[in-house]
Amino acid sequence: MSDKEVILTPEGLKKLEEELETLKSVKRREVAERIKVAIGYGDISENSEYDDAKNEQAFIEGRIITLEKMLRNARIINSDEIDTDAVSVGATVIVEDLEFGDITEYTIVGTAESNPLQNKISNESPVGKAILGKKKGTVVDVNVPAGVIQYKIVDIKKL
Secondary structure: OOOOOEEEOHHHHHHHHHHHHHHHHHHHHHHHHHHHHHHHOOOHHHOHHHHHHHHHHHHHHHHHHHHHHHHHOEEEOOHHHOOOOEOOOOOEEEEEEOOOOOEEEEEEEOHHHOEHHHOEEEOOOHHHHHHOOOEOOOEEEEEEOOEEEEEEEEEEEOO
16 A cells, blocks of 8 residues: 555544554454464464464554554545535535436545445545536436446535
8 A cells, every 4th residue: 555645534533543453452462362372282384273373463464554554644534624515525425316216325435434335435436536526416427337327416415
């Protein structure tokens, strides 16, 4: 991961900080204990418990480095920065699918905290890119793998 700016909401910042703290204070100790127990089994050259624990340790250390870099490069979007005249990161946007009439509410977030299952979409996703900077009432074409979807921006709200 480069030193690219990471856009976060205050909620996203808190989640990343909590994950980092858990990894450092809980997960590190747990995996160290697993390694210690596995070494106690004897020959580590054919010890799958040892190999699994070392692999998990490498994953945890890699994730810690990634989170620390993300937090170092974080830019926090506060609600007073969110513009309701045009779609911006941090805004909640209600869109209507013009083909099917479905109404969906999305919150535009940075890639670090996107979660499509919670309708938190990245500013770099196809929908996010298409609606960023657009005003209420605008119709946008969104290029998706299945073709082009037309959305009408129904409303723009703060978080």
